[in-house]
Amino acid sequence: MQTVALSPRPERLSVAPMMDWTDSHCRVFHRLLAPGARLYTEMVHAQAVIHGDRDRLLGFDDSEHPVALQLGGSDPGHLAQATAIAAEWGYDEVNLNVGCPSDRVQAGRFGACLMKEPALVADCIAAMRTVAKVPVTVKCRLGVDELEDYDRFRAFVDEVAATGCDTFFVHARKAWLQGLSPKENREIPPLRYDWVYRLKRERADLWIGINGSVDGVDAVRAHLAHCDGAMIGRAAYHDPYVLHRMDAALSGAVLRSREELLRAFRPYVEAQLQRGIALKHMTRHVLGLYHGQPGGRGFRQILSEGAHRPGADWSLVERALAATRPAALSPAA
Known part of the structure; x- marks a missing residue:
């Protein structure tokens, strides 16, 4: 064509x-x-x-x-x-x-x-x-x-x-x-x-x-x-x-890692939290970031279950990220 x-x-x-x-x-x-x-x-x-x-x-x-x-x-x-x-x-x-x-x-x-x-x-x-x-x-x-x-x-x-x-x-x-x-x-x-x-x-x-x-x-x-x-x-x-x-x-840009991209979102998320916006309103948009990746289900589950709770903050995102790392995925973990 x-x-x-x-x-x-x-x-x-x-x-x-x-x-x-x-x-x-x-x-x-x-x-x-x-x-x-x-x-x-x-x-x-x-x-x-x-x-x-x-x-x-x-x-x-x-x-x-x-x-x-x-x-x-x-x-x-x-x-x-x-x-x-x-x-x-x-x-x-x-x-x-x-x-x-x-x-x-x-x-x-x-x-x-x-x-x-x-x-x-x-x-x-x-x-x-x-x-x-x-x-x-x-x-x-x-x-x-x-x-x-x-x-x-x-x-x-x-x-x-x-x-x-x-x-x-x-x-x-x-x-x-x-x-x-x-x-x-x-x-x-x-x-x-x-x-x-x-x-x-x-x-x-x-x-x-x-x-x-x-x-x-x-x-x-x-x-x-x-x-x-x-x-x-x-x-x-x-x-x-x-x-x-x-x-x-x-x-032609170099690909950034999923974790790097998510961390770049942190300043915005924390500014919104300071304004009284609940974490769930932001994290719902990142649930698929690890789609098809090892630890993706755990990442999604941690955010889905925790982001709606009162006081949820960036530390929950850190917990979700930890679920995607090799140590969390090894049989001994």
Whole structure:
């Protein structure tokens, strides 16, 4: 297959927005793992940004840059207002969710169901771009329900791109809006990477990133031969070290050990503890760091059982690390 020219956007690797996972604590840890990646928040509805607790919803640590806010919604005015607020808060990008298939999202007429309304998506993006001081981008699917046609998918992208939006992250599956759970929608509809590759060939002026079961260094390299970027999702959460491997492979940096990376997280964790944030809110994001490694089960068990207890501090992390060392793993231990 033909290899395409690459867009000048600097980050070729990114971590997908994931509800209940990619909070600020998670993103700080991911930044340590992947200094060269772009990080995305959980999806936040535009109305929540306008009327909700902005410190809780929008707050982030300076180390997270470059970091993008993902918005949900379908009202152009509300999305424009939320975009302006995001820029004021210092986000480097605002991304519109056109891919989430959950029932709650559909009930609010946003997410993947918007794949059926390209004109509305274009209106939303146009309104967001009018007030934006940062790039406005889109994360979408290949289609929804019975709408599974490459030409229709490309026409959707073309209509949105006509607003001036030039960056699209494509989850290379369609979504079933009825009958499948969000988890099943990440696994059952077949992957069609070739559609995303073709879109990049036919729309070379657009920046096209690919998402969907990107689970290792070889997969990232294969996708980057045909697309501008690769977005890793749950693999980065369940096995965080794979994110570090990907970033190092792209940057040429020397791999750091798991223990070194975790220790680099300590200053942030202790600062949060001083603010009264419970240890469990940070350590839940590192449970998979020793996935598949000797002592990994003990590491995870110690953190899972102890981090919720009153007064839990960094000493618990040290105990978990000790479980991964050779002395703890030897038969005599």
